[in-house]
Amino acid sequence: MILRTSRLDLREMTEDDLPALRAILQDAETMTAYEGAFDEEMVQAWLHRMRDRYRDDGFGMWAVVLRESGEMIGQCGPTVQHILDEDVLEVGYLFNRAHWHRGYATEAAAAVRDHVFRALGADRLFAQVRDMNVASMNVAIRLGMTVRGRFVKNYRGVDMPHLAFAIDAPPTGREHGVSAAPPERRRER
Numbered sequence: 001m002i003l004r005t006s007r008l009d010l011r012e013m014t015e016d017d018l019p020a021l022r023a024i025l026q027d028a029e030t031m032t033a034y035e036g037a038f039d040e041e042m043v044q045a046w047l048h049r050m051r052d053r054y055r056d057d058g059f060g061m062w063a064v065v066l067r068e069s070g071e072m073i074g075q076c077g078p079t080v081q082h083i084l085d086e087d088v089l090e091v092g093y094l095f096n097r098a099h100w101h102r103g104y105a106t107e108a109a110a111a112v113r114d115h116v117f118r119a120l121g122a123d124r125l126f127a128q129v130r131d132m133n134v135a136s137m138n139v140a141i142r143l144g145m146t147v148r149g150r151f152v153k154n155y156r157g158v159d160m161p162h163l164a165f166a167i168d169a170p171p172t173g174r175e176h177g178v179s180a181a182p183p184e185r186r187r188e189r
Helices: 015-025 040-057 104-118 134-142 183-188
Strands: 008-011 062-066 071-083 086-095 124-130 146-155 158-168
Touching: 008 104, 015 040, 015 071, 015 086, 040 071, 062 104, 071 104, 071 124, 086 104, 104 124, 104 134, 124 134, 124 146, 134 158
Parallel strands: 086 124
Antiparallel strands: 008 062, 062 071, 071 086, 124 158, 146 158
16 A cells, blocks of 8 residues: 555555556547557557556556555556656546446545655656546646647547646745745744
8 A cells, every 4th residue: 555545545556457447548538638448459568558657767657546446447546748848747546437426536646646745855846637637637737737738649649639637846935945844833943
């Protein structure tokens, strides 16, 4: 277990997650922003790429499991992506269509956002969203992100316009020599 929210557990994906991963990546409507459903080879490559990221980076898209049922309903996590001409940390989220419109993407992505700032010490977190994907834009906005630029990503032979959403890490108070300890403790010193 990497992260836990009120309804969800996030953990590394395994080979056992392939059926749930196929249900997401091989659904044409879910994969509209990727120019259509993945074939079996692409699903296998996706899982292997995530597992390589766990090993090499210490993170990647994690399985999102609905605690109530134990079902993997999506994936969400940080990855290194090339956005606006630099390599940055990005939060990705992709859920089984049967579980859309229940707040799971926002819940999981908010946990990832907080983890990236707290545990990884990042200064900024991005979300790359295809310019026609309104649902993903809404998740980014709910995370407190704003549009920082536009770029084109070529994927599967198609030029796809994207928006670069981002949020900066909250101030810790240390930037100006102020202690991050609670006010009561600062007065005791």
